Amino acid sequence: MPETTEMEKTTAPAASPAPAPAPPKPRKKLKIKKWIFLGLLLIGGGFLGYNAYQAAGAAPVVQYDQATIQDIDSTLSVAGTITPNETKQYFVPGSVRVAQVNFKQGDAVKKGDVIASFDLSDLNLSLQKAKLTLENAQLRYDDTMDDLDNSSQELYDLNKEIRRLQARETTYKLAYDYFHRYPTHDEELDRIISAYKTDEDDEDDTAMYNAWQAIVEELTGMFSQRQVLRGNDLSENNQKVLDNDLELQKLEYEEIARIINRSQGGIVADFDGIITQMNLVEGAAVAEGQDAVTVASTEGVLLRFSVGKYDVDRMEIGQTAEVTFGSKKLTGTVTRMDGAATVETDNNTTNTVLKGEITIDDPNKVLKLGMDANGEILTDQAFGAVAVPVEAVKVDRDGEYLYTITPCTQGEAAEKGLWELHKTYIKTGIFDDAYIQVLEGLSAGDAICPVMAQELPEGTLVSAVPTGAAAQAAAEAAAQSQASQSGSEG
Numbered sequence: 309m310p311e312t313t314e315m316e317k318t319t320a321p322a323a324s325p326a327p328a329p330a331p332p333k334p335r336k337k338l339k340i341k342k343w344i345f346l347g348l349l350l351i352g353g354g355f356l357g358y359n360a361y362q363a364a365g366a367a368p369v370v371q372y373d374q375a376t377i378q379d380i381d382s383t384l385s386v387a388g389t390i391t392p393n394e395t396k397q398y399f400v401p402g403s404v405r406v407a408q409v410n411f412k413q414g415d416a417v418k419k420g421d422v423i424a425s426f427d428l429s430d431l432n433l434s435l436q437k438a439k440l441t442l443e444n445a446q447l448r449y450d451d452t453m454d455d456l457d458n459s460s461q462e463l464y465d466l467n468k469e470i471r472r473l474q475a476r477e478t479t480y481k482l483a484y485d486y487f488h489r490y491p492t493h494d495e496e497l498d499r500i501i502s503a504y505k506t507d508e509d510d511e512d513d514t515a516m517y518n519a520w521q522a523i524v525e526e527l528t529g530m531f532s533q534r535q536v537l538r539g540n541d542l543s544e545n546n547q548k549v550l551d552n553d554l555e556l557q558k559l560e561y562e563e564i565a566r567i568i569n570r571s572q573g574g575i576v577a578d579f580d581g582i583i584t585q586m587n588l589v590e591g592a593a594v595a596e597g598q599d600a601v602t603v604a605s606t607e608g609v610l611l612r613f614s615v616g617k618y619d620v621d622r623m624e625i626g627q628t629a630e631v632t633f634g635s636k637k638l639t640g641t642v643t644r645m646d647g648a649a650t651v652e653t654d655n656n657t658t659n660t661v662l663k664g665e666i667t668i669d670d671p672n673k674v675l676k677l678g679m680d681a682n683g684e685i686l687t688d689q690a691f692g693a694v695a696v697p698v699e700a701v702k703v704d705r706d707g708e709y710l711y712t713i714t715p716c717t718q719g720e721a722a723e724k725g726l727w728e729l730h731k732t733y734i735k736t737g738i739f740d741d742a743y744i745q746v747l748e749g750l751s752a753g754d755a756i757c758p759v760m761a762q763e764l765p766e767g768t769l770v771s772a773v774p775t776g777a778a779a780q781a782a783a784e785a786a787a788q789s790q791a792s793q794s795g796s797e798g
Contacts, residue, residue: 367726367769370761372713373776375754378695380745382688382738384622388613390633390675392604393667395584398423398575400598402567404431406588408574413586416606417577423601424588425574435564442557449554463534470530473523480520567596581605582677609668609675611640611683614652614661622687629666633674633681640668642685688738694750695743697776700758701736709733711757711764712750713772721769727755729768 585602644665713727737745
């Protein structure tokens with residue numbers, strides 16, 4: 309048997325395994341997502357290569373976004389203090405003693421609650437004494453006048469005529485008033501004036517009035533005549549003393565009665581509120597005009613705030629607001645702006661501000677007077693506005709502007725996909741935290757450069773990298789293109 313060679317000793321290779329089944333064809337949706345990812349990756353890679361691109365002497369690279377359509381709510385943030393819309397200070401009505409204090413400082417009161425009452429026993433005694441003193445003064449005066457009137461026949465006759473005319477004047481006045489009130493009651497009218505009526509024509513409205521006024525004029529003359537006759541028997545000074553004494557007693561009596569009347573019900577709350585100051589102590593004697601109690605209303609609550617000179621022209625009465633107090637959010641309305649500015653000093657810094665008030669809807673009484681809260685005032689709104697990011701707008705001596713770019717359409721620049729840079733002046737409107745409205749100079753979809761790494765002259769050719777809305781639009785366009793290609797291949 310022949311010898312086996314080395315090659316013949318080598319083990320033969322094993323049979324190859326069966327080929328694995330082909331994976332299923334991926335869905336088009338996954339392809340679209342892949343191309344969106346690749347598009348964003350290319351955009352990011354282009355921006356990261358900025359320094360290398362610049363070092364090679366190529367066109368400057370800029371980021372660009374695009375003008376979009378936005379609804380803009382322009383708001384102004386303010387901070388302030390919660391205050392009542394009404395505060396009332398109550399004073400002691402007279403020199404009295406405090407009988408009872410029903411509430412203390414910080415307590416809530418309802419409209420009609422008796423906050424404190426007074427002991428009026430001393431005042432009632434004083435009123436009784438004043439009444440007696442007044443009666444005595446009146447008696448002295450009447451006696452003196454009667455003595456004077458009886459001292460001469462002329463005065464006696466004059467007073468008799470005065471009393472007769474006074475009765476007649478009273479009757480005519482009643483008849484005239486009744487005639488106007490019940491003009492058809494002729495029988496009753498006749499009965500009233502029958503005792504004094506001597507002329508049938510007095511039933512006429514005008515004649516009756518003239519007769520009444522004639523009596524008044526006659527009485528006035530008689531009073532003057534009596535004063536002269538009395539002066540013949542009583543010096544002017546003595547008569548003045550009598551008059552003054554009587555008048556003083558009347559004033560004293562009326563003043564005590566007034567104090568009792570004002571003090572009788574105690575101090576009563578005029579509205580729902582909080583007692584912010586209480587100066588009364590039970591049993592203490594207090595003087596008239598003393599500051600007794602202060603009540604701050606809870607029926608209406610305000611946020612008192614201030615704005616600087618740059619925001620004053622944005623404020624209007626009637627603007628709506630959202631007030632934040634801790635975790636609570638409430639609605640409100642700007643109801644007041646002061647007519648004059650206020651100077652405030654804070655940490656040795658002086659600011660001139662205009663103060664205003666937001667009336668807050670607080671049905672559940674969650675706000676606490678005297679505490680701080682924040683407000684967001686809606687100063688203006690624009691719907692469907694052409695808008696750009698706030699940081700894109702700049703200002704120079706000629707006005708507001710931003711940088712825009714347009715794609716090159718001719719020559720080598722177009723082949724390289726370069727863009728031309730422009731300094732575009734615009735007119736802006738309202739703004740919020742993110743966007744500013746463009747009224748003139750720009751259209752939706754225009755390419756803008758929100759941030760410029762360096763200032764470049766007008767007409768500079770640049771290489772552009774999309775960001776923001778522009779990047780999203782580019783990625784969606786790439787995805788749609790790939791989807792279209794995939795569809796045609798399928």
